[in-house]
Amino acid sequence: MIAQAGSLLVVEDDVDVRESLAERLRSRGFRTETSGSCGDAIGRLREQTFDVVLCDVQLPDGDGFSILRWCVDRPEPPAVILLTGYGTIESAVDAMRIGAEDFLTKPIRDNELEETIARAMDRRCRNVVPGDSQPASSNDNRRLIGQDQRMVQLFELVETIARTRTTALILGESGTGKTMTARAIHDHSDRSEGPFVEVSCGALSETLLESELFGHVAGAFTGAVADRAGRFRQADGGTLFLDEVAAASTALQVRLLRVIQDREFERVGGAQTERVDVRLIVATNEDLEARVRDGLFREDLYYRINVITLTQPPLRERIVDIPLLLNLYRERFADELQRAVCRIDDAAMALLCSYHWPGNVRELVNVIERAVVLCHGEVIRVDDLPESVRRADGGAPAMTLNRLKSALVDPERRLIVDALEAHAWNRQQAARSLGINRTTLYKKMKRFGIAAPQH
Ligand SMILES: Nc1ncnc2c1ncn2[C@@H]1O[C@H](COP(=O)(O)OP(=O)(O)OP(=O)(O)O)[C@@H](O)[C@H]1O
Ligand SMILES: [Mg+2]
Structure with a gap:
């Protein structure tokens, strides 16, 4: 493997576009190589390490996505920037989800290309992991x-x-x-x-x-x-x-x-x-x-x-989040108001989960603040909830504790476990079958607490 600083691979089938892009980038000091197809590009990427791959979405023998997927599975993936034509903007969003560094829409304007590539190179050098970049000073209230x-x-x-x-x-x-x-x-x-x-x-x-x-x-x-x-x-x-x-x-x-x-x-x-x-x-x-x-x-x-x-889905459509948010804000207000309120009883929780929350999370925050102030003792009960919530039945979809429980069994977790089982816990294969990359699969396994069975 030969590693070159500032190295770039341009993958584009139209020879004129390809050469003019390469020319432009070379003139800005990037070590640029070119490739005209998926197969050829992957062959080169096997042999040589590039910092950035600039890749057209439509290629004669496949699409830029296959190159992107191939890249994100590498131990040290290059930053992939996809070039999308008019009308393929939706796929740009997919690209970002899979792990593209960025995307550019053709025609590329003035310095956009250089700026994007320079940023990608810079970030690669600094090796900033997204998600860890939350500034240390950032307020917990913003989480x-x-x-x-x-x-x-x-x-x-x-x-x-x-x-x-x-x-x-x-x-x-x-x-x-x-x-x-x-x-x-x-x-x-x-x-x-x-x-x-x-x-x-x-x-x-x-x-x-x-x-x-x-x-x-x-x-x-x-x-x-x-x-x-x-x-x-x-x-x-x-x-x-x-x-x-x-x-x-x-x-x-x-x-x-x-x-x-x-x-x-x-x-x-x-x-x-x-x-x-x-x-x-x-x-x-x-x-x-x-x-x-x-x-x-x-x-x-x-x-x-x-x-x-x-x-942003409305709160009534993400019932699993209601207890989560209620408890987060209960703790926060109990702290702030110096009240030892330690839980919400089952009847109150059932009502809060069945309420249709026209004011969404903001309303929830107000309801819980009020309840923390009003409640006698350590437990929030139905009486501590406002009239609007206590009347939560007619019209709104009824939410029973059973429905809440079934909503809590995360369908995504199920999907991941199924895929892993189907592939004998081979993560590479399971990730591929789910259409996500291996790193994303690891992250999800960690988040959902999924571990391979011990034999
Ligand atoms: N996912 C969340 N986790 C924690 N708190 C949240 C979350 N979503 C919203 N909130 C809280 O709910 C309140 C309303 O949120 P925010 O102001 O962002 O809503 P909005 O959609 O911008 O409202 P508006 O349409 O009135 O501008 C804030 O107090 C915010 O802290
Ligand atoms: Mg707002």
Whole structure:
């Protein structure tokens, strides 16, 4: 094995594109080799260690995914960056899940290629493990918890996309944890030292919102007495979280599109173009697709922000998380309020699990705080719950303790054990049959406490 620092393999079947990419990269000092097919690329990767593989998704004898899967199974995998054409953006999300370092959409803009590769090389040198990058000082209150299958996947996606600067869209009802998720993406990213700025599009009038985001020059509108920098400038080098994006006016949508595409904007009333380096995360609890259909939301903007979507399931659909969250916050409030409240009794727990939680986790947090304050003694009982929860029956799907128990038997765990058994506990084969890589399988086995039987 020959290891070369800064070595790169470009896999692309179109000879012109391949050569021009290689030429461009060589001119920037990367040691670049090329390959035109899956088979050839894997052959080279067997013989030689590369730092980065830049790989087209569509290849004549297979696709970039097979190369990606092959790579992530290596003991020291190269960073794989996939090149996707128009219309294959969904597969980019899959790529990130499998373990791609990043993806680029063709046509590649200006310095995007160089920047992405340089970042990948840099990270490889520093050997930063995603998930361990949570800053030590980060507040425990910001930790997202959940064991529901969709939440576990959401956390994985957070870690994966934190490594990119792609715009992310978070969907979810009010109180499901959208702000927390946006914050987690920021905290896991290499911008975590930079600012995290949150703005809600629903809270301000059109003019004020534009000025809030982009700033204004003196005299731009009545009341604009002095120049003012906006939130985009404030978020430079960090993340801007734009909530309730569906409320953005048509004019604002145009400005947003431009800042996403070109990273530049002008202040309201100003002529000078400003540039910023901001990772944008947007959120909404509205059906954006329907708004696009109704002509209320620009389609081009929708496609720009909808590259990676994270969906926060409502609390009533992830009942396994209810006891978990209740106990986390019970402990937290008991600590804070210096109350020795040590548990929630069965009847109260059954009610709390059957309630439909229109206000989601935020409502749960309020309910449990109130219960900790009100309860006499060490146990939370039905009487300590608000009227709305105590009346939890009509309309809402009934939740019995039995259903709760069956929901707790994690289907994902079952799936993994089945796959391992089917392959006589050969992890490599089991991982392959599950369509995940071996490292992911190890992590999951650890998380679910799965161990091979002792003979
Ligand atoms: N997975 C979670 N683990 C722990 N706490 C959570 C989780 N999700 C949400 N919370 C808590 O629930 C409350 C609401 O979360 P958050 O503000 O992120 O929701 P949101 O979707 O942004 O709400 P809104 O739509 O009103 O902006 C916060 O107190 C947050 O700490
Ligand atoms: Mg929020």
